[in-house]
Amino acid sequence: GRAAMKICMIGTGYVGLVVGACLAEMGHEVICVDNNPAKISALLNGQLPIYEPGLERLVERNVLESRLSFSLDISESVAQSQFIFIAVGTPPAEDGSADLTYVMKAVEQIGASIRDYAIVITKSTVPIGSSERIRGIIEKQLKNRGLTDLEFDIVSNPEFLREGAAVNDFLNPNRIVVGSSNPRALAYMEKLYLPLTSKGFPIVHMDIASAELAKYASNAMLATRISFMNEMAGICEAVGADIERVRQGMELDHRIGSYFLSAGVGYGGSCFPKDVRAIIQSATERNIPTHILEAVDKVNHKQKKKLFEMVVGHFGEDLKGLRLAVWGLSFKPETDDIREAPSIETIEQLRKRGVQIQVHDPVALQNAYQALGEENITYFTGLYQALMDADALLIFTEWKQYRSADLGRIKSLLKQPVLFDGRNLFNPYMMKEEGFVYQSIGRMK
Ligand code: UDX
Numbered sequence: 001g002r003a004a005m006k007i008c009m010i011g012t013g014y015v016g017l018v019v020g021a022c023l024a025e026m027g028h029e030v031i032c033v034d035n036n037p038a039k040i041s042a043l044l045n046g047q048l049p050i051y052e053p054g055l056e057r058l059v060e061r062n063v064l065e066s067r068l069s070f071s072l073d074i075s076e077s078v079a080q081s082q083f084i085f086i087a088v089g090t091p092p093a094e095d096g097s098a099d100l101t102y103v104m105k106a107v108e109q110i111g112a113s114i115r116d117y118a119i120v121i122t123k124s125t126v127p128i129g130s131s132e133r134i135r136g137i138i139e140k141q142l143k144n145r146g147l148t149d150l151e152f153d154i155v156s157n158p159e160f161l162r163e164g165a166a167v168n169d170f171l172n173p174n175r176i177v178v179g180s181s182n183p184r185a186l187a188y189m190e191k192l193y194l195p196l197t198s199k200g201f202p203i204v205h206m207d208i209a210s211a212e213l214a215k216y217a218s219n220a221m222l223a224t225r226i227s228f229m230n231e232m233a234g235i236c237e238a239v240g241a242d243i244e245r246v247r248q249g250m251e252l253d254h255r256i257g258s259y260f261l262s263a264g265v266g267y268g269g270s271c272f273p274k275d276v277r278a279i280i281q282s283a284t285e286r287n288i289p290t291h292i293l294e295a296v297d298k299v300n301h302k303q304k305k306k307l308f309e310m311v312v313g314h315f316g317e318d319l320k321g322l323r324l325a326v327w328g329l330s331f332k333p334e335t336d337d338i339r340e341a342p343s344i345e346t347i348e349q350l351r352k353r354g355v356q357i358q359v360h361d362p363v364a365l366q367n368a369y370q371a372l373g374e375e376n377i378t379y380f381t382g383l384y385q386a387l388m389d390a391d392a393l394l395i396f397t398e399w400k401q402y403r404s405a406d407l408g409r410i411k412s413l414l415k416q417p418v419l420f421d422g423r424n425l426f427n428p429y430m431m432k433e434e435g436f437v438y439q440s441i442g443r444m445k
Contacts (some may be wrong), residue, residue, distance in 0.1 A: 002194055004027055004028050004029045005028045005029070005082060005083055005191070005192055005362050006028075006029050006032075006080060006081045006082050006083065007020075007023055007028050007029065007030045007031070007081055007082075007083040007084075007192075008031050008033060008035065008074075008077045008078050008080070008081035008083070008084045009023075009030055009031070009032045009085045009087055010033055010034075010074065010078075010084065010085065010086050010087060010088060010106045010109075010110075011033075011088035011089070011102070011106070011124070012032045012033070012034040012036075012039055012040070012043060012070070012347050013049075013050075013085065013087065013088070013323070014033075014050055014052070014163070014166075014270070015087045015123055015124065015159055015161065016032060016085070016087035016088070017048065017049075017050065017052075017055065017059070018052060018055060018161060018166040018167060018170060019085065019087060019123055019159060019161075019170060020032040020087075020427070021055060021058045021059050021062060021068060021167070022058070022084075022167060022170040022171055022278075023192075024058075024062035024067040024068035025058055025061075025062055025067075025171065026171075026195040026196065027067070027195055028192070029067055029070050030062075030066065030067060030068050030069070031070070031071050031077040031080070031081065032068070032069070032070050032071070033071050033072065033073065033077045033078075034041075034070075034072070034254065035072070035074065037072055039289070039358065040070050040071065040072050042257045043059075043070040044070050046059075046060060046063075051335065051336045051363055052065050052163070052164070052166055052167065052335075053164060053165075053167070053334060054167040054168070055166070055167055058167060061079065061382035064227070074106075074109045075109065075112065075113040076113075078109065078110055078113040078114060078118075079113050079114065079115045081118065082116070082117070082118055082119065082188075083118070083121060083431060084110055084114070084118055084119065084120050084121065084125050085121045085157075085341060086103055086106050086107070086110075086120065086121065086122050086123060086124055087123040087124055088102040088103055088105075088106050088124055088132075089102050089124070090103060090124050090125060090126060091354070092277060093272050095281060095445075096222075096277035096278060096280065096281045096409045097119065097127060097277075097278055097281040097282070098125070098126060098127050098278050100126065100127075100130060100273070102147045103122075103124055103126060103130070103134075104134075104137065104349065107120075107134050107138060108137065108138050108141065110138060111137060111138040111140070111141030111142060111145075112141055112145070114138075114142075114150065114152060115150075115288075116150070117151050117152065118152045118153075119148070119152070119153050119154075119155055119188055119189070120134065120138065120153070120154050120155070121130070121154075121156075121157045121189075122133075122134065122154075122155070122156050122157070122158075122212075123157060123158070123159055124382075125159075125215055125216070125275060125278075126156075126212065127212070127278060127282050128209055128212045128213055128216070128282050128382040128388060129157075129212075129280075131154045131156050131208045131212065132154075132208065134154055135154045138152060138154075144186035149213070152179075153180055153182045153184065153185035153188075153319050153413065154180065155178055155179065155180045155185050155186075155189055155208075156177075156178070156179040156180070156208045156212050157176070157177065157178050157189065157211070157355055158177055158211060158212070158214065158215030159181070160173065160174070160175075160177075160215070160218060161216075163269065163270075163332070163334070163335040163337055164332065164333065164334030164335045165334070166338075169391070171196070171339070172201065173196065173201050173203055174201075174202075175201075175202050175203070176193050176196065176197070176201065176202070176203040177203075177204055177206070177211050177214050177215070178193075178203060178204070178205055178206075178211065179206045179207055179208040179209070179210055179211025179212065179214075180205075180207075180208060181207060181208060186205050187423070189203075190203060190366070195395060197214065204269070211389070213236045214274050215275075215297070216278065216279040217223070217279075219272055219275040219276070220275060220276055220279055220293060220296070221262045222259075222272065223267055223272040223273075223275075223276050223296050223300070224292065224293075224296045225259075225260040226260055226261075226262070226263075226264075226267050226272075227295070227296040227297075227300050227303070228267075228300055229243065229247065229261050229262065229263045230264070230266065230300070230441075230442075231261050231299050231304045232246060232263070232442065233263035233441050233442025234442070236442040237251065237317055237442055238441065240444065241442075242428075242442070242443045242444065243263045243424075243441065243442030243443060244336070244424060244442075244443060246442075247261050247262070247263075255288070261422065262423075262424070263441045263442045264303075264422055264423050264424070264441055265303060265304060265306055265307060265342040265343075265346075265396055265422035265441070266300045266301075266303035266304040266306070267300055267331075268304075268331030268339065268340040268341040268342055269331040269332065269337060269339060269340060269341075270340070271340045273297075273300070273340045274340075276293055276296055276297050276300075277297060280293045280294060280297070291418060296373060303342075304342040304345055304346070305345075305346070305349075305369075306342075306405070306441065307342070307346050307394050307396070307420050307422050308346050308349050309351065310420040311324070311350065311355075311392070311394070311420065313394075314418065314420075314437070314439075315391070319350065319353040319354060319355050319390075320353065320354035320355075321354065321356075322340070322354075322355045322356070322391050323355070323356045323389060323390045323391050323415070324350060324355055324356070324357055324358070324360065324361075324390055324391060324392055324393075324394060325357075325358045325360070325386045325387045325390035325392070325393045325394065325414070326347060326357055326359045326360070326386070326393075326394050326395075326396065327342060327359075327360050327361075327383060327386065327393060327394070327395045327396070327397070327399070327402050327421075328343060328360075328361055328395055328396040328397025328398070328399055328402065329341060329343045329344065329359060329361040329364040329365070329367075329368045329396065329397065330343075330361060330363065330364040330367075330397055331343075331397070332397060332398075333397055333398055335363070335364075335401070336361075336363040336364040336366070336367050336408075337364070337367070338364050338367045338371060339369055341396070342396055342422065343368075343396035343397070344368065344371060345375070346394070347359070347372060347377065348372070351375060351376040351377065354376075355376065356376055357376055357377045357379075357380075358377075358380060358384060358385075358386040358387070358390055359377060359378070359379055359380065359387070360379075360380045360381070360385070360386035361385045361397070361399075362399055362401065365379050365381065383401060383405065384406075384409055384410075384413055387410060387413035387414055388413055389413075389415055389417050390391065390413075390414055390415060391414070391416055391417060392414065392416065392418035392419065392420060393410065393414060393418070393419045393420070394420045394422070395419070395420070395421045395423055395425060396422050396423070397423065398423040400423060402425060403425045407426075407431075407434050407436075411434065411435065411436065416437070417434075417435055417436045417437060418436070418437045418438075419431065419436050419437070419438050419439075420439050420440075421438065421440040421441075422440075422441060423441075424440045424441055424442075424443065425440075425441075426438065426440070428440060428443050428444050428445075
C-alpha cells in the first residue's frame with residue numbers, strides 16, 4: 001500500500017474536522033488538535049460539534065481503525081507531524097478584513113514546536129499575502145530556538161467545501177489547488193493527494209498568492225452569479241416576467257451553465273458574505289477599485305430584506321400584534337449553520353416591530369435559540385405546529401420537507417392563507433388555484 005503521511009490538523013472546527021477525517025479516510029495518520037478542552041473531550045467521546053452528513057460515520061470508522069485521533073497537545077502533535085494544516089477560524093474583523101488572531105497563534109505554536117522538515121499548510125481562507133507573513137513568523141521563532149538550519153515550506157491549499165456536501169466535495173473534488181514557491185513542497189503535496197489524483201481528480205500547482213486568490217475569486221464569482229440573478233428577479237417583477245423561466249432560457253447555454261443561478265433571499269453562510277467583503281478590503285488597501293464586488297455585496301444586503309418588505313407590503317407598516325410562522329432558519333438546507341442567514345436578520349426586524357414569531361427548522365432550532373433567545377419567538381419541532389393561528393407563513397430555506405408540504409394543511413392551520421416564499425418552492429399559478437395569497441422572488445404575484 002501507499003505510505004501513510006503524518007498530519008497534524010490545527011483547529012477542529014468545520015473545515016478542520018472535515019479535512020482531517022477525509023485525509024484519514026485517504027489512508028493518512030491524522031491528529032486533530034484544538035485548544036478547547038470541551039471540544040476535544042466531546043470528540044474523544046464520539047460527539048461532533050457540527051452537523052454534516054456522513055461525517056460522523058467517517059470519524060467513527062477512522063478513529064476505530066487508528067488513523068484519526070484527537071488531542072489538546074498542540075506542541076507534541078506538531079512535533080510528530082510532517083504536514084501541519086492550519087484550519088482555525090478567521091472571523092470577520094470590524095472593517096470586513098479577516099481576523100488572523102487564531103491563525104497567528106497557531107503559527108507561533110508551530111514555530112515553537114517543529115523538530116524536523118515540515119510543510120505548513122494554510123487551509124483557513126486567509127487574505128492574500130498571509131502565507132508569506134506566516135513564513136516570517138516561523139523563521140523568526142526557529143532563529144530564537146537556534147534552529148536556523150531547520151527547513152520548512154509554506155503551502156496554500158484552499159478548500160472549496162460546501163456545507164452539507166463537504167465530505168463528498170473533499171473526496172471528489174473538482175480540483176485541488178496547491179500554491180508554493182518551492183517545488184519540493186509541491187511534490188510532497190502531490191504525494192499527499194495521490195489517493196485522489198490517482199482516481200483522476202485534478203491538482204493544479206501555482207504560486208502562493210495565486211492559490212490564495214483562487215479561493216476568493218471562486219467564491220466571489222459564485223456570489224456574483226447569485227446577486228446578478230437576484231437583480232434580474234427584481235427586473236422580472238417590474239416587467240411581469242418570471243425569473244424561473246428566464247433562468248431556463250439562460251442555463252442551457254454551455255457558456256453560462258446551470259449552477260448558482262437561483263434567485264432567492266440572498267446568500268448567507270460563513271463564506272460568501274465574509275469572502276466578498278475580505279477581497280474588497282484587500283483590494284481597497286492596495287488602492288484597487290472593486291466596483292463589481294461592492295455591487296454584489298450591496299445587492300445581497302438588499303435581497304436579504306425581501307421577505308420583510310413583502311410582510312410590510314401586505315400588512316402595512318404597523319405590524320404590532322401580528323403572528324408569523326417562519327419555516328427554515330439555516331442559511332441553506334442540510335446544515336444547522338445560521339451565520340449571516342437571511343432568516344435571522346428578518347426575524348430580528350420583525351420582532352422589533354412587535355410581531356410574534358413561530359419558527360421551525362429541522363436542525364437549526366438550537367443554534368437559532370442561542371442567537372435569538374425567547375423574546376417574541378416560539379420554537380417548534382413540528383413544521384405544522386409552527387403554523388397554528390399565524391397570519392402568514394415565511395419560507396427562508398428550501399428544506400425538502402417544505403417543498404413536499406401538504407398545502408391543504410398549511411391553509412387550514414394559518415389564520416389567513418398568506419405565504420411569502422423566499423426560495424420559489426411552489427408554482428405561483430397552482431398556489432393561486434389553491435386559494436393562497438402567494439408571493440415569491442421574481443415571479444408573478
Ligand atoms: C460556499 C462555496 O460553495 C464553497 O465552495 C466554499 O468553500 C464555501 O462557500 P457554502 O457556504 O457551504 O459553500 O454554501 P453554498 O451551497 O455555496 O451556498 C451559499 C449561499 O448561496 C446560500 O445561502 C444559498 O442559499 C445561496 N445560493 C446558492 C443562492 O441564493 N442561489 C443559488 O443559486 C445558489
